[in-house]
Amino acid sequence: MTQYGQMTAGSYMYIGPQGIVHGTTITVLNAARKLGGGTAGKLFITAGLGGMSGAQPKAGDIAGVVSITAEINPAATQKRFEQGWVDEVHDNLDELFAAVNKARDAKIARSFAYQGNVVDLWEYCAEKGIHVDLGSDQTSLHNPWAGGYYPVGVSFEDAKIMMAEKPELFKEKVQESLRRHVAAVNKLTAKGMYFFDYGNAFLLESSRAGADIWNKDKTAFRYPSYVQDIMGPMCFDYGFGPFRWVCTSGKPEDLDKSDHIAMEVLGEIAATAPAEIQQQMHDNIQWIRGAKENHLVVGSQARILYADCEGRTKIAARFNEAIRKGEISAPIVLGRDHHDVSGTDSPFRETSNIYDGSNRCADMAVQNVIGDSFRGATWVSIHNGGGVGWGEVINGGFGMVLDGSEDCDRRLHMMLHWDVNNGISRRSWARNEGAMFAIKRAMDICPELKVTMPNLVDDSILEGLF
Numbered sequence: 186m187t188q189y190g191q192m193t194a195g196s197y198m199y200i201g202p203q204g205i206v207h208g209t210t211i212t213v214l215n216a217a218r219k220l221g222g223g224t225a226g227k228l229f230i231t232a233g234l235g236g237m238s239g240a241q242p243k244a245g246d247i248a249g250v251v252s253i254t255a256e257i258n259p260a261a262t263q264k265r266f267e268q269g270w271v272d273e274v275h276d277n278l279d280e281l282f283a284a285v286n287k288a289r290d291a292k293i294a295r296s297f298a299y300q301g302n303v304v305d306l307w308e309y310c311a312e313k314g315i316h317v318d319l320g321s322d323q324t325s326l327h328n329p330w331a332g333g334y335y336p337v338g339v340s341f342e343d344a345k346i347m348m349a350e351k352p353e354l355f356k357e358k359v360q361e362s363l364r365r366h367v368a369a370v371n372k373l374t375a376k377g378m379y380f381f382d383y384g385n386a387f388l389l390e391s392s393r394a395g396a397d398i399w400n401k402d403k404t405a406f407r408y409p410s411y412v413q414d415i416m417g418p419m420c421f422d423y424g425f426g427p428f429r430w431v432c433t434s435g436k437p438e439d440l441d442k443s444d445h446i447a448m449e450v451l452g453e454i455a456a457t458a459p460a461e462i463q464q465q466m467h468d469n470i471q472w473i474r475g476a477k478e479n480h481l482v483v484g485s486q487a488r489i490l491y492a493d494c495e496g497r498t499k500i501a502a503r504f505n506e507a508i509r510k511g512e513i514s515a516p517i518v519l520g521r522d523h524h525d526v527s528g529t530d531s532p533f534r535e536t537s538n539i540y541d542g543s544n545r546c547a548d549m550a551v552q553n554v555i556g557d558s559f560r561g562a563t564w565v566s567i568h569n570g571g572g573v574g575w576g577e578v579i580n581g582g583f584g585m586v587l588d589g590s591e592d593c594d595r596r597l598h599m600m601l602h603w604d605v606n607n608g609i610s611r612r613s614w615a616r617n618e619g620a621m622f623a624i625k626r627a628m629d630i631c632p633e634l635k636v637t638m639p640n641l642v643d644d645s646i647l648e649g650l651f
């Protein structure tokens with residue numbers, strides 16, 4: 186079948202906003218860890234209260250920071266406020282910061298929306314010398330000329346007219362806005378703010394706009410993408426990624442049972458897990474423990490958590506057993522986001538922390554789905570474009586129906602082992618430290634697995650050759 190869906194929707198694994206809330210929570214938690222100390226009292230500024238970006242204030246609250254999310258479209262702001270994902274809305278910057286400072290002083294988690302253009306918010310912070318801990322952006326910059334990014338100094342309504350009637354002028358305004366946007370962010374990072382690209386092509390479009398976004402020798406952007414700095418080295422390289430399941434009975438009690446099984450399994454693994462992955466285990470045990478209270482289920486009774494090969498396989502095997510015994514009333518469909526260890530070749534996002542040049546090839550995603558299909562997936566899918574734009578990414582996914590059978594047990598072990606370790610191998614060949622650790626561990630656990638380890642060469646020898 187050929188269809189439009191790109192990422193999780195493409196493999197029938199879209200589970201509503203839960204996936205992005207979980208992913209953003211993990212990202213904000215780990216971004217705060219980069220600065221040291223906990224999240225309490227830390228200020229996170231970003232933009233976008235749209236389809237996916239609307240998860241940011243909710244995730245900020247779960248992670249424990251004070252967050253401000255700018256949104257130009259009043260309808261989008263209102264929707265998130267009514268839904269309870271944003272605690273307060275302000276359109277006056279002095280009033281906003283009076284409330285923000287109170288929350289910071291009290292060290293309580295609170296989410297604020299700024300109704301206005303994000304560039305006005307950043308310039309205000311830069312001018313007033315406000316200390317911001319974490320900064321990012323989730324406007325739709327993968328689609329800058331058709332409403333993904335609204336230029337500063339033009340009202341929301343006027344911008345829509347300009348976009349349709351004077352597209353060249355609109356483009357100029359967007360690029361001018363991006364130059365101002367980056368200039369204000371640069372002032373704040375010079376004072377210690379940690380800024381990261383959140384997979385929305387912010388760095389790429391800013392560079393195309395001529396913004397001051399390059400490092401000193403103009404070889405790379407001055408800021409990392411969240412995959413380069415956070416998700417890649419802390420999660421994907423160790424095999425941790427967005428494992429999901431859907432209870433086909435549609436019954437909340439089946440989801441409760443599956444949550445409980447997942448929590449138990451992760452607890453058992455964590456008891457003897459190596460220090461390198463304790464943080465990931467702990468974050469996801471916390472998440473699954475509180476998952477129900479966060480009320481993130483929309484429609485399908487589905488859940489997400491980050492787990493490695495061992496976690497995914499053991500959880501899946503226990504689900505299959507519970508289905509066989511009738512403790513769970515109907516089959517469960519396993520899947521994952523494509524935004525994972527192995528599923529996606531995307532040099533601007535998922536594979537941006539692979540530095541040996543191989544992230545310019547689209548082989549991993551293709552091998553991944555072919556391997557998954559031979560090892561027992563119920564369906565596989567391969568797509569172009571997911572999230573970062575057509576031509577910039579190839580991504581693949583799978584669905585696997587667990588029906589409680591013995592045969593299913595055999596297939597889930599074979600397929601999940603390939604689905605995760607395929608990407609860890611690739612990351613290890615690129616000499617990513619976490620991945621070398623993880624693939625050696627996978628070979629110790631499964632002696633039949635043989636993966637060539639990279640030969641490490643002293644940098645000085647290499648540099649001397651060229």
Ligand SMILES: NC(=O)c1ccc[n+]([C@@H]2O[C@H](COP(=O)([O-])OP(=O)(O)OC[C@H]3O[C@@H](n4cnc5c(N)ncnc54)[C@H](O)[C@@H]3O)[C@@H](O)[C@H]2O)c1
Pocket residue numbers: 205208232233234235236237238239255256257258261301302303304323324325326327328332333334335336337383384385386524572573
């Ligand atoms: N990191 C990830 O895991 C991840 C996941 C999903 C999406 N994304 C990326 O994030 C981006 C946003 O996705 P989305 O689904 O929320 O898109 P969206 O278009 O629904 O939301 C973007 C929002 O930004 C607002 N906006 C635009 N310009 C603004 C400005 N100058 N100031 C204030 N607000 C402004 C828009 O009004 C809109 O509501 C996309 O580029 C997408 O590819 C990343």
